[in-house]
Amino acid sequence: MGESGRLTGRCLCGAVSFTAVPSKMEMDVCHCGMCRRWSGGAFMAVGCGNSLEIADEADLGVYRSSEWGERAFCKKCGSSLFWRGVHDGSVAVSMQAFAEPERFNFVEEIFVDDKPANYAFANETRRLTGAEVVAAYAAKQEANNG
Structure with missing residues (x-):
């Protein structure tokens, strides 16, 4: 990581490349139905x-997938790249799109009540239900608008 903390990443075909500064060197997983359909599995995001x-x-x-957010992808190869909040513009970038995804620690799972019963992660993580996340x-x- 450079002095600025800026990391590089890209889609599968390389048509969309980016840089970003992770808020923390942590990865979260979303189990909501939209993320699972969009990413082809649990969405691992930074x-x-x-x-x-x-x-x-x-x-x-x-x-635009909901009143809260939109999802970005490469129009050429279809790679899922990031979720962006429509109210504040904050992004959750696909961990797998970063050049070195192994750098991130797995710390949290959200929408655990939407997770199908046929998989589970072995890691000890914070787990939040959909209601808690919303x-x-x-x-x-x-708070931001007040």
Whole structure:
């Protein structure tokens, strides 16, 4: 990691490349149905605040998936790249899109009540239900707007 803490990443085909500064060297997993369908499994993400910089957005697709967020992907290869909050612009970048995904520690799972019963992670993590996540996000938005 450079002096700025900025890390590099890209999609599978390389058409969309980016840099971002992780808020922490931690990875979270989302088990919600939207993330599982979008990523093809549990979405492993790294919070990067508003630090994401895309080199060239020509091949970046964006899909508004809820009142809270939108999902970005490569229009050429289909790689899932990041989730972005529509109210604050903060991003959760796919851990696997970073050049060195092994650098991140696995610390939290969210929407654990949506997780199918046919898989489980062995790691000891903080686990939050969907209701807990939505309440925390709503409280954060209220605090930012208040």
